[in-house]
């Protein structure tokens with residue numbers, strides 16, 4: 001690692017990506033999701049992807065790149081738009097990466113919109129929030145929120161009535177009480193719940209609204225590993241897979257250097273998997289709340305902070321059963337890895353205009 005700052009950023013980025021699965025949503029919109037999943041061969045799920053891509057930047061996560069191409073190659077989904085938010089990279093870097101991935105490998109005509117630059121943009125109208133709001137006025141959508149929730153929360157603040165148009169938000173965040181996000185044994189203090197901790201107030205906005213929330217957390221995605229053998233398979237696959245192979249190989253090497261492990265967790269891909277292959281995930285409906293507690297990863301060398309307390313996005317049956325609930329996915333069948341590799345290696349994007 002060339003610097004502690006970069007290491008800290010990289011490790012923080014690691015904890016950002018997690019995913020959600022096919023649990024039971026116990027509210028009205030949840031039935032729509034289950035129905036959509038059950039009939040996905042005939043009726044694709046209409047989704048919006050809100051992402052913080054950093055693929056190609058040294059020592060930054062590749063998972064948004066994987067998840068976008070996985071989604072492009074998934075006939076279960078119709079993608080109505082892509083918005084970019086800060087997170088794994090500054091918006092000034094993330095936005096052109098999002099544009100490039102969509103232009104090169106996405107469905108024809110798919111648009112990319114610039115969103116929040118940081119938590120200070122929560123509530124500030126952006127091209128992303130305007131486009132997502134307009135899309136929701138046209139039709140109900142499921143939102144794949146695989147970065148911080150700033151863009152999502154902004155539309156709810158701007159136009160609260162749009163909450164009814166959101167079938168579900170699938171986010172990459174959350175944990176059980178006391179759970180640490182650890183990889184290997186070299187950093188036992190673990191990683192941050194990155195997407196949540198980048199903008200906790202955005203999650204507060206979401207929790208205050210009656211919107212089905214699905215969580216694809218670290219507990220889920222840390223069970224899936226892509227190894228160098230898998231990366232080599234990408235290198236021999238489709239044009240999109242070949243493009244992913246070099247950054248994925250570098251990312252795998254970073255994990256080997258930092259965590260002394262063979263491979264990496266493709267966090268965000270499990271959020272896509274929740275919609276495309278719910279049968280491969282195990283989820284449960286649990287009370288959810290934001291609680292403050294001692295910072296579980298305060299280690300200046302790695303995390304670059306000495307904060308003593310921080311908010312946690314917690315799911316637990318011990319929380320008030322009368323409060324907010326979420327679908328929390330926590331297990332995944334081994335077959336998911338092969339499904340993911342096949343999707344990444346598929347020949348080309350599904351053309352949304354032909355659906």
Ligand SMILES: [Ca+2]
Nearest residue numbers: 052064146147
């Ligand atoms: Ca992400």
